[in-house]
Amino acid sequence: MAQRIVVAGGGYAGLAALAKLLNEPGARLTLVDSEPGHTLIPELPEALSPGKQVSRRVVSYDHLLKDARVSRIADAIVSINCAQRWLSLGSGEQVAFDWLILAVGTVPAFPHIAGLQKFALPLKSAKDTERIKRHIDRRANQTVVIVGGGLTGIEIAGVLVSRHRVSVVEGSTRLLPGLGPGLAAYAHRRLETAGVHFHLGSQLSEVTADHVIAGEHRLNYDVLIWAGGIEPPGWLRDTDLPLDSQGYPVGDDTGEVADQIYVAGDLWRIRGYDKRWIPQTAQLAEQAGAYVGTVIGRRLHHDYPLPTFHPRLRGMLVALNPGKGVGWVYHGGLAVQGYSARWMKRMVFRQYRRGLARAFGHVWPK
Ligand SMILES: Cc1cc2nc3c(=O)[nH]c(=O)nc-3n(C[C@H](O)[C@H](O)[C@H](O)COP(=O)(O)OP(=O)(O)OC[C@H]3O[C@@H](n4cnc5c(N)ncnc54)[C@H](O)[C@@H]3O)c2cc1C
Incomplete structure (x- = not known):
């Protein structure tokens, strides 16, 4: 049977x-x-x-x-x-x-900080993404605070900084733990040049409807995004x-x-x-x-x-909009940054879609 x-x-x-x-x-x-x-x-x-x-x-x-x-x-x-x-x-x-x-x-992991789960928007699913999009598309030049300086937080910051004032709050003293310090520093410099403000070594302690307390700082926000971990x-x-x-x-x-x-x-x-x-x-x-x-x-x-x-x-690639990226490929054997890293990340996405199509005998919709 x-x-x-x-x-x-x-x-x-x-x-x-x-x-x-x-x-x-x-x-x-x-x-x-x-x-x-x-x-x-x-x-x-x-x-x-x-x-x-x-x-x-x-x-x-x-x-x-x-x-x-x-x-x-x-x-x-x-x-x-x-x-x-x-x-x-x-x-x-x-x-x-x-x-x-x-x-x-x-699922997104929310530590026990009063107000965090109520006011912060996670990005883990298509619905989460639609919800964040509704908020950020209301008007340009909003103040966006992103909590979490890992891959998700950094990629979101890179996408939003051209239209909004973006700050990233990170509890540890460096970004992107999955990358070596040199590559993480490259991402930091690029995003800072693009206009992102970083608050590293700043623990989030309080969240209200319009501001957060992170370390010594009080940061007002219009949109608060949580990229602080999963469980x-x-x-x-x-x-x-x-x-x-x-x-x-x-x-x-x-x-x-x-x-x-x-x-x-x-x-x-x-x-x-x-x-x-x-x-x-x-x-x-x-x-x-x-x-x-x-x-x-x-x-x-x-x-x-x-x-x-x-x-x-095989690799770890982080998109740093516009058009650039950073990471490593060949099982850690080669560090990449700039346009080539972004291009490789696009290729990885494309290969995945193709592999899926092959596996299920499916024609990719145009
Ligand atoms: C913003 C973001 C960016 C990322 N970028 C990268 C990257 O660049 N490279 C990389 O390698 N990884 C990246 N990751 C990590 C990657 O997405 C995850 O590691 C991967 O999706 C895990 O695959 P999975 O099959 O375990 O779970 P998922 O891909 O999350 O799939 C789980 C499935 O289970 C379904 N499901 C959930 N709960 C239930 C339920 N109760 N009943 C029925 N169905 C349910 C969901 O609908 C979903 O279809 C990223 C993650 C995030 C959040």
Whole structure:
């Protein structure tokens, strides 16, 4: 009898896993996702530019999966019962599975600072991006405060600075922890020249409807954007999944968290050779999803031993509008900055879209 394989979340990991299992004759595949399409999250910051559409960064599942043997359920998962092997949906319906790939990604993490969650706008989804766009498009020259000097905060600052007064607040004393100090300093200089004000080493302590207190500074704002971190969805705590102290599922070396239940993508925290957490990125999510899909395929055929997962970060590129970028490629072997870095980032996006189209036999809409 065909095995029911449910993929929870059609993001970078979920789709990569599905692509590996598409031609598996013994599998009945179902994708459950609360959204109507696959969001190209790394492309969202540039959608904040005037004239750019958020909808072009979302690939409709109806379109993508129309020729694939995948059933789709458009609903939010609200709970999982590992022991009884079902998940329940917002509608109240239950979905039974033999195998589950949990790839629902992460959500913005708001530390306990009064007013923060009420007034700050995160950027993690297409809806978040539309909401920020509505605020910033009201008029030019607004005061925008972005909290968080990592990749997301820096890319947003680069896009908004040509039309607004932009400040970035960062608790640590440097930007972009994923890049070396020289590359981070390049990003800092470029954005400062473009007009971004930086408040480094400034801890956010208070948020009201019109200002924040960061370190010694009181910063007034019209729009406040939160780019200060991610965490696992809170509803996972109400499941019988084994979780670590931060609420991430704890899996073995193959990502298996319970019998025939796997985790992939941002939700699967993985340590590198140096024992440090590998940054959660789309490329890691894709590799993890493809790996977990392969492992399940092999197990369906009793094809042992299973492969080992060797995640490899090929590069890290940050867009610094207009037209420039900074980062490293070739597994850290080559630092890039300026127009070439921005061009490479565009190529990475294009390659991803092409790969997706190939995997699902889909023609990219013009
Ligand atoms: C602004 C921004 C810029 C970024 N830029 C880069 C970059 O340049 N390069 C890079 O490599 N990484 C980047 N990242 C990180 C990258 O986007 C993530 O690492 C990646 O999306 C994780 O993939 P995933 O499959 O785990 O989750 P996601 O891509 O987040 O997908 C999760 C899916 O699960 C669905 N889902 C969530 N909850 C539920 C639920 N309860 N029920 C049903 N469905 C659900 C969602 O709708 C979504 O489709 C960026 C992130 C952000 C926020």
